[in-house]
Amino acid sequence: MYQESHTRKKQEPGLATQTTAERAATPTATGPTRVVIIGGGFGGVDAAKAFKGHDVQVTLIDKRNYNLFVPLLYQVASSQLSAEHIAEPLRHLFCHQKNVTIIFDEAVDIDEENKQVVLAANAPVSYDYLIIAAGARDSYFGNDQWAEYAWGLKSLEDAHRIQQRMLLNYELAEVTDDPEERKRLLTYVLVGGGPTGVEMAGAIAELSRFTLKKEYHNIDTGDTRIVLLEGLDRIFPAFDPKLSAAAQDALEKLGVEVRTKAMVTSVDATGVEINKEERIEAGLIIWAAGIQGASINQGVADVAELDRGKRIMVTPELNIPGHPEIFVVGDTAHIPGPEGRPLPGVAQVAQQGGRAAARNILLGIKGEAYQPFVYKDYGSMATIGRNRAVADVGGMKLTGYPAWAVWAFIHILRLVNFRNKVYVFWKWMWDYVGYNRSGRIITDYKHDAED
Numbered sequence: 001m002y003q004e005s006h007t008r009k010k011q012e013p014g015l016a017t018q019t020t021a022e023r024a025a026t027p028t029a030t031g032p033t034r035v036v037i038i039g040g041g042f043g044g045v046d047a048a049k050a051f052k053g054h055d056v057q058v059t060l061i062d063k064r065n066y067n068l069f070v071p072l073l074y075q076v077a078s079s080q081l082s083a084e085h086i087a088e089p090l091r092h093l094f095c096h097q098k099n100v101t102i103i104f105d106e107a108v109d110i111d112e113e114n115k116q117v118v119l120a121a122n123a124p125v126s127y128d129y130l131i132i133a134a135g136a137r138d139s140y141f142g143n144d145q146w147a148e149y150a151w152g153l154k155s156l157e158d159a160h161r162i163q164q165r166m167l168l169n170y171e172l173a174e175v176t177d178d179p180e181e182r183k184r185l186l187t188y189v190l191v192g193g194g195p196t197g198v199e200m201a202g203a204i205a206e207l208s209r210f211t212l213k214k215e216y217h218n219i220d221t222g223d224t225r226i227v228l229l230e231g232l233d234r235i236f237p238a239f240d241p242k243l244s245a246a247a248q249d250a251l252e253k254l255g256v257e258v259r260t261k262a263m264v265t266s267v268d269a270t271g272v273e274i275n276k277e278e279r280i281e282a283g284l285i286i287w288a289a290g291i292q293g294a295s296i297n298q299g300v301a302d303v304a305e306l307d308r309g310k311r312i313m314v315t316p317e318l319n320i321p322g323h324p325e326i327f328v329v330g331d332t333a334h335i336p337g338p339e340g341r342p343l344p345g346v347a348q349v350a351q352q353g354g355r356a357a358a359r360n361i362l363l364g365i366k367g368e369a370y371q372p373f374v375y376k377d378y379g380s381m382a383t384i385g386r387n388r389a390v391a392d393v394g395g396m397k398l399t400g401y402p403a404w405a406v407w408a409f410i411h412i413l414r415l416v417n418f419r420n421k422v423y424v425f426w427k428w429m430w431d432y433v434g435y436n437r438s439g440r441i442i443t444d445y446k447h448d449a450e451d
């Protein structure tokens with residue numbers, strides 16, 4: 001817990017000093033070992049599934065009642081898919097796994113002394129082992145006031161807000177007499193040249209250049225200005241430079257302005273400032289530039305070390321140094337990787353980490369030594385609209401249609417439920433034929449509002 005009075009010392013990560021006996025946590029209650037998991041995302045769900053058939057009582061706590069397929073959020077934000085196609089109720093996911101209990105609540109603190117997770121609305125939950133898999137949130141690098149105007153894309157609420165703003169901007173641009181205001185409304189700035197920024201920029205380009213083209217009679221939606229800003233010297237810095245160049249080329253063919261070495265130095269309600277020297281007036285600013293660990297990480301900040309991104313530093317076995325009963329996986333963990341760099345914040349790391357933490361807990365219950373987590377990188381990919389993608393899979397560097405086909409196949413395969421797989425496949429094929437986007441409904445808008 002993070003009361004000021006707590007004085008226990010942190011231990012250095014990567015400890016070689018932990019013995020098997022220290023690692024094995026002693027269950028405090030009779031009956032099955034109690035494992036509590038905070039977060040039903042990629043890491044938490046895979047961890048919970050790994051306990052299937054074991055004499056372990058799992059409590060999965062999530063502030064949402066669903067598991068979200070985050071990689072397709074941008075398709076909800078750009079009106080391609082609806083929320084229910086990329087989200088699955090956690091209760092449905094675990095309806096056949098009787099040793100999993102789900103609590104729909106927010107974890108607000110962790111009391112390591114009494115081994116309890118403190119919840120916002122319900123009584124604390126006791127654990128013998130805890131897995132923190134609470135994901136990440138946006139980081140504005142010390143400029144939290146920008147969050148009001150530069151919107152992140154981490155949740156369905158974020159996606160809905162972005163989608164509504166885009167649709168509204170076209171409606172307002174259609175009726176305004178002010179050319180400068182029309183230009184501003186039709187300018188979208190995306191901050192961050194990683195997969196989220198690139199995929200979103202490509203999706204907005206297709207929406208404006210093709211789908212909406214014939215629907216407005218006073219404006220040409222094809223004039224929408226889409227600016228992608230990246231502080232480094234190339235987009236997709238985590239990819240091979242050839243794939244970065246291919247992605248930039250594909251974006252530019254869609255009319256996206258790609259600006260590298262462009263640092264955002266200020267954000268306000270009507271635009272952004274770049275490198276302290278240039279201003280772009282914008283009707284929508286999307287923030288995809290940085291992430292930090294989940295807020296629940298503060299709950300263990302007195303016993304664990306947090307890195308600069310507020311992620312919890314863990315041992316190679318994925319537990320907090322000195323706390324063999326607390327594991328941390330996924331985006332909220334700083335997991336040591338090759339050359340001292342942390343493993344990337346991607347779904348594969350979270351899923352494999354969740355399963356590895358569960359394996360170690362099962363070893364701990366038997367009194368055996370934990371095994372270090374070995375991450376297997378199966379490759380990375382991102383799409384830039386139809387027929388355009390980049391993929392680095394099994395040593396092969398793909399671009400264009402082959403990369404897009406691999407991307408589409410893998411994403412459909414990874415959606416959690418059969419109904420969603422069939423729907424998304426059908427919807428993508430339908431959109432492929434005609435650039436259709438059926439989910440373009442503005443809701444909850446009051447015509448006397450300031451907008």
Ligand SMILES: Cc1cc2nc3c(=O)[nH]c(=O)nc-3n(C[C@H](O)[C@H](O)[C@H](O)COP(=O)(O)OP(=O)(O)OC[C@H]3O[C@@H](n4cnc5c(N)ncnc54)[C@H](O)[C@@H]3O)c2cc1C
Nearest residue numbers: 039041042043062063070071107135330331345346347350
């Ligand atoms: C827009 C976008 C696109 C992406 N695209 C890709 C991609 O194409 N490929 C890829 O591999 N990765 C992609 N990622 C990254 C990937 O989504 C993450 O690495 C992955 O979701 C991390 O899994 P996780 O389990 O750590 O966290 P999450 O999947 O985010 O799950 C965290 C869960 O914890 C819950 N939670 C948080 N705090 C609390 C609390 N205090 N109490 C209770 N519950 C809590 C949340 O509600 C959530 O359900 C993308 C990310 C984003 C934002």
